[in-house]
Amino acid sequence: MEQGESNLKLDELRRFLRDCASGGEKIAALALQETWLQDKDVIEVDGYRWYGRNRTRTEPDAPRGSGGVSWLVIEEAVARAKVVVETPTFGDCEGLISVTIKREATLRLVCAYTEPQRKNFKIDVEVFVSGTVDLCDENTILMWDSNIRVGTIQETTAAFLRHGEATNSGRIAKHLIREVSALESGSLIVHGRLCPWNYTFEGSGRDARSVIDLCIMDLDKVHAAGVCGHEVDIASDHRSIWVRADLPGFSLEPRRERRGRKTT
Numbered sequence: 001m002e003q004g005e006s007n008l009k010l011d012e013l014r015r016f017l018r019d020c021a022s023g024g025e026k027i028a029a030l031a032l033q034e035t036w037l038q039d040k041d042v043i044e045v046d047g048y049r050w051y052g053r054n055r056t057r058t059e060p061d062a063p064r065g066s067g068g069v070s071w072l073v074i075e076e077a078v079a080r081a082k083v084v085v086e087t088p089t090f091g092d093c094e095g096l097i098s099v100t101i102k103r104e105a106t107l108r109l110v111c112a113y114t115e116p117q118r119k120n121f122k123i124d125v126e127v128f129v130s131g132t133v134d135l136c137d138e139n140t141i142l143m144w145d146s147n148i149r150v151g152t153i154q155e156t157t158a159a160f161l162r163h164g165e166a167t168n169s170g171r172i173a174k175h176l177i178r179e180v181s182a183l184e185s186g187s188l189i190v191h192g193r194l195c196p197w198n199y200t201f202e203g204s205g206r207d208a209r210s211v212i213d214l215c216i217m218d219l220d221k222v223h224a225a226g227v228c229g230h231e232v233d234i235a236s237d238h239r240s241i242w243v244r245a246d247l248p249g250f251s252l253e254p255r256r257e258r259r260g261r262k263t264t
Contacts, residue, residue, distance in 0.1 A: 010043065010045075013045070014045050014046070017030070017045060017047075017048070017072075021047075026074070027074070028073070028074050028077055028250070029071055029072065029073045029074065029077070029109055029141075030048075030071070030072040031069075031070075031071055031109070031111040031143035032068075032069070032070045032071070032072065032111070033068075033069050033095070033111065033112075033113040033143075033145040033238075034066075034067060034068060034113060034145065034236075035052065035054070035067075035068035035069065035070055036066060036067075036068055037052065037054045037068045037070075038054060038058075039054065040054075041054060043070065043072065045072055047074060047075055048072040048073060048074055048075060049072070049073050049074075049075055049078055050070060050071070050072055051070060051071045051073065051083075051085050051097060051099045052068065052069070052070030052071075052097065053068065053069050053070065053087045053094065053096070053097040054067075054068045055067035055068050055094050055095075055115075056094065057092075057094060057121045059120065067094060067095055067113060067115055068113075069095055069096065069097045069111045069112065069113050070097065070111060071097065071099050071109050071111055073099065073101070073109070077101060077250060078101055080103070081101045081102055081103045082101075082102040083099065083100070083101055083102070084099075084100040084102070085097065085098070085099055085100075086098040086100070088131065090124075090127050090128045090130070090131030090132060091123050091124030091125065091126070091127030091128035091131065092121070092122065092123045092124060093114065093115050093123040093124075093125075093128040094115070095112055095113030095114060095115045095128075095145075096110070096111070096112045096113075096128075096131075096132060097110070097111050098110045098135060099111075101250075103249050103250070104249045105139075105247070105248050105249030105250065106139050107139055107141070107247060107249075107250055108135070108137070108139055108140040108141070109140075109141055109143075110132070110135050110136070110140055110141070110142040110143070110144075111143050111144075112132045112142065112143070112144040112145070112146070113144070113145045113147075114128060114129070114144075114145065114146050114147040114148065116147065125172055126172065126175055129146075129148070129172065129175060129176050129179060130175075130179050132144065133176065133179040133180055133183065133216070134179070136180075136183055136185055136187045136216055136217070137184075137185045137187075138185040138186070138187070138218050140185070140187065140216075140217060141215065141217045141243070141245065142187075142214070142215065142216040142217065143213075143214075143215055143241070144213065144214045144215070144216065145212065145213055145238065146176070146212055146213070146214050147212050148169045148172055148173055148176055148212060149165065149167055149168050149169045149173060149210050149211060149212055150164065150168055150169070150173045150176060150177060150189065150211070150214070151164055151165055151166060151167055151168030151169075151173065151211075152164050152165075152166065152168070153168055153173055153174060153177045154177070155177055155180050155181045155188050155189065156181040157181050157183075157186060157188070158188055158193075160193065161193075162188075162189055162191075162192040162193045162197075163192045163193075163196070163197045164192045164197045164211055165197070165199070165210065165211050167210070180216060185218060186218060186219075187216050187217050187218050187219075188216065188217075188219055189214055189215070189216055190214075190215040190216070190217060190219065190222055190225050190243055191211075191214070191215060191225055191226075191227065191241055192211075193219065194219065194222055194224070194225045195224070195225040195226045195227070197211065197227075198211075198227040198239070199211055199227075199239070200212060200213035200227060200238055200239050200241060201213065201237060201238050201239075202237055202238075202239065203237050213238055213239075213241050214241075215241055215243055217243070217245070221245045221246050221247060222243050222244070222245055222246075223243075223244045223245060223246050224243070224244040225241070225242065225243045225244070226241070226242055227239050227240070227241050227242075228240040228241070228242060
């Protein structure tokens with residue numbers, strides 16, 4: 001994106017966050033992948049604190065940034081908290097940032113992006129997947145542009161099935177599901193279980209659709225989940241996924257009565 005276009009997209013993002021708050025759906029934390037920021041670029045949004053990681057493994061003559069992951073976290077969640085930011089690099093992939101917020105309870109927010117293989121910057125996808133999933137304890141929310149289609153391959157520890165697209169990414173999808181199944185925290189893929197599944201990536205062409213965006217966390221903490229439409233235009237070919245979670249010590253609104261689950 002050119003600078004002028006980038007500013008317009010940020011303005012649209014700010015408007016979206018304001019509209020959500022004014023409509024009674026305040027967003028506590030927003031994960032962003034493929035930010036395309038360079039060097040020490042940051043994102044500034046009133047009422048939010050930005051925690052980001054910009055890709056450093058780039059071509060020296062690249063006309064713009066690429067990759068990049070970040071969190072926008074509402075100020076009231078971090079204002080009086082101890083915040084620890086970590087940027088581990090698993091498998092030579094820079095697409096990971098972890099933000100741990102310590103108040104009377106602890107919450108870890110992980111934003112991940114599985115980078116595609118590039119000619120001069122190869123990554124070990126299996127190592128990246130294993131390292132990323134291993135961060136998921138009972139206090140973690142992982143939002144992940146995984147670039148992996150898990151389809152309907154099921155976690156062996158799941159109490160009930162997850163619905164999804166018929167296609168999967170084969171070996172790497174099976175590896176991801178094995179890693180999730182091995183988690184002692186019991187965290188699972190949310191979407192397709194607690195809400196109807198829907199395509200999260202819509203590229204050019206009729207058949208360029210897939211489900212590659214994942215939220216992995218403790219299902220017992222999830223109040224509701226879903227896939228957004230195109231409510232905000234930030235030049236993305238992905239549809240946003242969301243969860244509303246019951247997190248003791250981090251509530252921004254009165255606790256709502258939990259409804260019974262049902263699969264769709």
